[in-house]
Structure formats: structure tokens, C-alpha cells
């Protein structure tokens with residue numbers, strides 16, 4: 001087995017006692033491979049972000065909700081967010097108590113509210129309209145609201161979730177209306193949360209956004225928590241030595257602000273963050289197989305079995321993922337060339353990497369798409385009636401085990417009603 005081009009995974013001993021070609025042969029491709037050690041390390045990084053004894057990290061499972069991974073994350077002492085009844089359900093299955101789950105919902109119906117209320121999870125609402133609906137369903141209850149602090153961040157306009165160009169949160173100028181509704185329905189405001197966007201690599205906007213939420217929070221006396229949001233980025237361009245987010249610096253500045261605020265508020269409440277990507281992204285490499293190599297009008301295409309039904313980020317957000325190459329035997333790749341790596345879906349936009357300089361690729365090569373653990377499997381679909389891939393975990397002891405089986409053809413027909 002040759003690791004043709006594999007600086008990152010080799011450096012991390014990503015595959016433990018096994019190797020990517022053996023995994024592809026045993027489990028088939030495409031295949032999401034996770035590394036438990038890396039997952040645990042990332043949980044610990046963020047648990048240690050802030051020095052404050054009531055600091056809580058809520059993992060946001062929309063980045064990846066494999067039940068086995070949720071159990072590991074829970075074992076590391078993280079709590080959980082949920083964005084849907086399904087995520088509440090899976091968090092409970094992973095062993096969380098309802099009180100450890102914060103349901104941050106957006107435009108939900110009465111049924112969903114009732115499911116959440118009956119589950120006993122904490123609930124944050126996203127508009128005055130939803131606060132009113134909640135108040136009618138659960139008068140006298142406890143509730144939090146999501147603030148739009150007027151500052152956004154993120155790698156793409158689709159994932160900037162605060163500021164003036166997004167559907168999320170309640171504007172600061174509407175806070176008096178929040179108070180009125182709280183009174184009208186005798187609700188207790190237990191928390192304020194925000195989430196400004198996904199994938200920042202400098203802490204500047206995140207820090208700036210805390211000013212406003214802390215100011216608003218001072219106006220409420222019975223708060224139990226303030227949730228500053230997720231969005232912590234990871235370097236997707238590791239082969240080009242992209243720098244990591246400086247957690248030490250960000251953590252220190254956040255700790256200072258929290259200490260100051262707490263002194264003014266007069267009591268120690270919980271401070272939360274809600275990361276998804278940072279926890280899981282780097283714990284996975286997606287393996288695929290090269291099925292065809294061809295030239296079309298001057299562009300060299302590497303045709304793989306990783307369609308955008310398997311990993312949609314490049315097609316949806318123009319995201320970059322580093323790529324490694326593994327080969328069972330034979331051919332060295334002694335020259336580099338610029339290629340377009342594509343999948344097997346019937347759309348021209350089905351591109352994994354647009355113009356990427358890589359060592360020469362051949363049919364039957366295995367490619368590894370790095371940092372695919374966040375918004376990878378969780379956004380996969382059966383588009384083109386393709387099967388969603390299997391997921392395997394390289395455990396801390398180096399062993400490998402299946403943690404989700406591949407779809408079968410029968411699964412495709414399974415939900416039709418005759």
C-alpha cells in the first residue's frame with residue numbers, strides 16, 4: 001500500500017492500525033472514516049476555551065449527528081443543541097437528559113413546540129411571533145430568545161446568521177416587545193443566545209458580537225445562561241499550511257469580558273458556546289474511488305464515486321477540501337497536473353475540486369477528502385437515487401468499526417405507500 005500524497009493523515013496517524021485502501025476494500029466507497037482521538041481532542045480544545053467555572057459547551061449536532069459520535073462527545077462532557085425534533089430525539093438517544101439540551105428553533109409549528117415542551121428541553125425562540133405562539137402553548141413556562149446582535153460572520157453569505165441580511169434572531173430594538181410578551185404570558189426568560197455565522201478563523205467579529213448580547217442581557221434579572229454561539233472555524237487548507245484559529249487569544253479575551261460582566265450582574269450564570277464544525281470537521285476523511293480519467297476540451301477530469309449527494313459543500317458553498325491520494329500498488333506519480341475532480345451525479349455542478357494541482361491520478365486510486373466530518377454526512381442525500389455512504393470509526397485503540405451501514409437499494413423503496 002502506497003500513501004502517494006498523504007502528509008496530513010500520515011502526520012496524524014489518522015487510520016490507526018488500518019489503512020485507507022484496506023478500509024475501501026472492506027467497507028466499499030464512498031466511505032466516511034472518523035478518528036476518535038481527533039474528535040476527543042477537539043472536544044477538549046473547546047472545553048478549555050474559557051476559564052470560568054460555569055462554562056458550558058453545547059455541541060450542535062446538525063454538523064454531524066451519528067449516534068456513536070454523539071456518545072463520544074457526550075462522554076467528553078459537552079452538552080447539546082438541537083435545531084429540530086429529530087435532533088432532540090437523537091440527543092436523548094445518545095444519553096442526554098432533557099435539561100442538557102437547548103432547542104434553538106426557527107419558524108416551527110405548534111406541533112414542534114409541543115414536542116419540545118413535552119420533552120422537557122430548554123427552548124429558545126427566534127421571533128416575537130414565535131414567542132407569542134410559545135406563550136399561548138405554555139403560559140407560565142421558561143423560555144430563551146435568540147438575539148440578532150447586528151454583527152455577522154462566516155465563510156459564505158449563506159451561512160452568515162446575524163446582521164441585517166438574515167432571517168435569524170430578534171433585533172435589539174425589539175427587546176421592549178420581548179419584555180411585553182414575557183409579561184403577557186407570565187414567561188420566565190432564562191437565557192439569551194446568538195449565533196453569528198459559521199467558520200470564522202479570527203475571533204474579531206465573535207468578540208464584537210458579545211458586546212451587544214451582554215448589554216441586552218443586563219436588562220433581564222433572572223437569566224440562567226448566555227449563549228454566545230458557534231461558528232469556530234478550522235483550517236481547510238492544511239496542505240497550504242493555513243493557520244488555526246487562535247483559541248488561546250480568543251479564550252482569554254472572552255474570559256475577561258465574562259468576568260467583568262458577571263461582576264456587574266451580581267451573580268454567576270452559565271456561559272455557553274455552541275460549536276458544530278470545530279468539534280467534528282477534522283475527525284473525518286471521506287474516501288472515494290477514481291472510476292474514470294478523461295479529457296474534455298482541454299480539462300482533465302478525474303471521475304469518482306463522490307457525488308454531491310455524498311458531500312455537498314463544494315457544490316453548495318464553493319468550499320475547499322484538501323485531497324489525498326492512496327494507491328494499492330504500482331505506478332509512482334512523479335509529476336503533478338491540474339485536474340478537476342468530479343462525482344457521478346448527472347449535473348455539471350457536481351464538482352469536488354475545480355482546478356487542483358495534484359500528483360497524477362489513475363483509475364482505481366483511492367482519494368481522501370480531508371476535514372469532511374462537519375456538514376458532510378449530515379447534508380448527504382439520496383439524490384439521483386444514490387445510496388448514502390457507510391461510516392466507520394477508527395477507535396482510540398486503533399481498531400476500526402462500522403458505525404452506520406450504507407443504504408441499500410431496498411432502503412430507497414422502503415417508505416413508499418402502496
Ligand SMILES: *Cc1c(COP(=O)(O)O)cnc(C)c1O
Nearest residue numbers: 060195198230231274275276277
Ligand atoms: C449551525 C449552528 C451552530 C453550529 O455552527 P458551526 O459553524 O458548525 O459551529 C450553532 N448554533 C446554531 C444556532 C446553529 O444553527
